Amino acid sequence: MKAGLAKDQTEINKIIAEASKGSKFYENEKRKDKELTERIAKILKVRDDILREADIAKAEHSADALLTKMEEQRDLTQIIVHVDMDAFYASVELLDDPSLAGKPFAVGHGVVSTASYAARKFGVRSGMAEFVAKKLCPELIVISTHFVRYMELSKQIMDIFRRYDPTMCAAGCDEGYLNITKYCEEHLLTADDCVQEMRETVHRETKLTVSAGIAPNKMLAKICSDRNKPNGQFALEFSPAAVKAFMHDLSIRKIPGVGRVNERLLESIGIKTCGDIYTHRATLALMDRYFGLHFLLQTYLGIASNVVEPGQREERKSIGSERTFHTLSTKEDILRKLEEVAADLSEDMERTGWTGKTVTLKYKLDTYQVFTRAKSFDRWISTKKDDLFATGKELLLPELPLRLRLIGLRVTKLKDLRAEADKPGSIKRFFESAGSSPRKKRRLDEEGQKERDDNDEPRLTQDGYEDAMPGFYEHEDAEREELERGGLAETDDNGDTAPTSKLSSTAGPSRAKAPPPLEPFASSSHSVSPQKQGNVKVHSTLAPTPPPEEREPAAEEHICPICARKLATDNAGLNAHVDYCLSRSAIREAQQAGGNAPAVLKPLVLGASTGAKRKRRKG
């Protein structure tokens, strides 16, 4: 058992399984697990067929030749550092409320974003449903998120990192990659001392702790940063032998790009550690299409990109918006949600200056199955809400009736409308001249600074609450591996070790898979007036929909300085809204920074013909 765990891992797994059992979510996980099991069975059959006739020695030779070539390209000249804040959100909350010290608490609601280390001892993990977390740890304190605060600190921290590498690459709001080669040279510092100093500086200036990994490339650095977490650092020796030794016993799951599915696929052919890659190189060479030989050989050698550069705006490939809600099945309700999403996306696109050519609708059934429908244009699309809404309807209506729990819209094939920034009349100008309340003013100032990056502008959402389940979870550090190995691990979702066979054997008849099982309730209310366009009422479309807690007695009306929307709310409501607007912006910015610069090589593909099961459904 993992040292420091307050509960036995199998006990944890049992509780999770108990809590999840019978839910639609869990049923969906089982379904996916079963499909994966079947997929693996097919791959194994293919493998057996191939190996029966193949010239193994020859395959090994070709893999070895590749390895030799790769080895020649190994570059150990750059000192790459991956820095990673420890339990970032939780640490910030702790900073702002010292009474939380030592207590098990989690940030987020509905789903855990980040768990304090005390909570982790109970098995609480990010991504875990709150009610499950509470079962694991009844005394768990759940705190709502404060994104504006996180971003404030994130910016501060990133600025510190940039002193060591001005072109450092932020990967999310709480981690990043640096190349400190130059800094170390100029300051006559060893990498270890440099990173030590950097971490101390962060702690001194923010009272937050950060862990770091030092290695010759980004992949290795990232893995190393996890090694001595929290509040520690780990440096890998810069020699081919040391790197290879490091990789040899490393679980492939530690490799960025290898998630649960790929872990299971690889495991099915006997690869659990990076060292196993070499053992099975013949199989991999013969089944390159399924497993991606190149990537795996590079991984085996511990070779990856050592290029560190900040993400660029022009690299963005898509922009979208989606939201989850309690299951809806009437056309009216569903269209209302679609319209909200369209409004969100429209606002976002206009504010950040993007258009595109393809619109993709995404929806998730109440069974958790996800589908997408896309439509391309031969022109740049209008970013007006009503036009996005219209396209969305075009894609969605033929699919109804459905019972939905999520709707999203995404635009791709983007065009940057902001080639030259700072046009007169741009939001920025408005932004800088706006502002009235003291609180607002402060925020605006902060935002103003960010502007120099020509980055995203703040973004509007529907209500003034932070509770709309924002951005992302902090990635899990340490311990996760242990958890996932346990059995019905993690969310118990099949995932890693969950006794696959068991799950699938108990699973009922495979549900219809291709088309959304539509058979819900007759969408009784076809009545409908597709309030398509007559409905330009600023109220229902532009104004935030009334939040859960009605604050209708809003005789007051304010204009949000961020999104420029008219808000029927009092001062407190406005402040909450502004906070939310800003947080969305900051989150997006942070994510964008990270998303643009993949930390690793290419994603692993482990493709596997899901084969015949694909079929265009109706119309």
Place this chain on the structure above:
DNA sequence: GCGGATCAC
């Protein structure tokens, strides 16, 4: 170009 899948954060 489309739809499904996987992954990161």
Place this chain on the structure above:
DNA sequence: TATGGTGATCCGC
């Protein structure tokens, strides 16, 4: 009772 949102990429068709 109950399980996120944004973005990227790859594959097979």
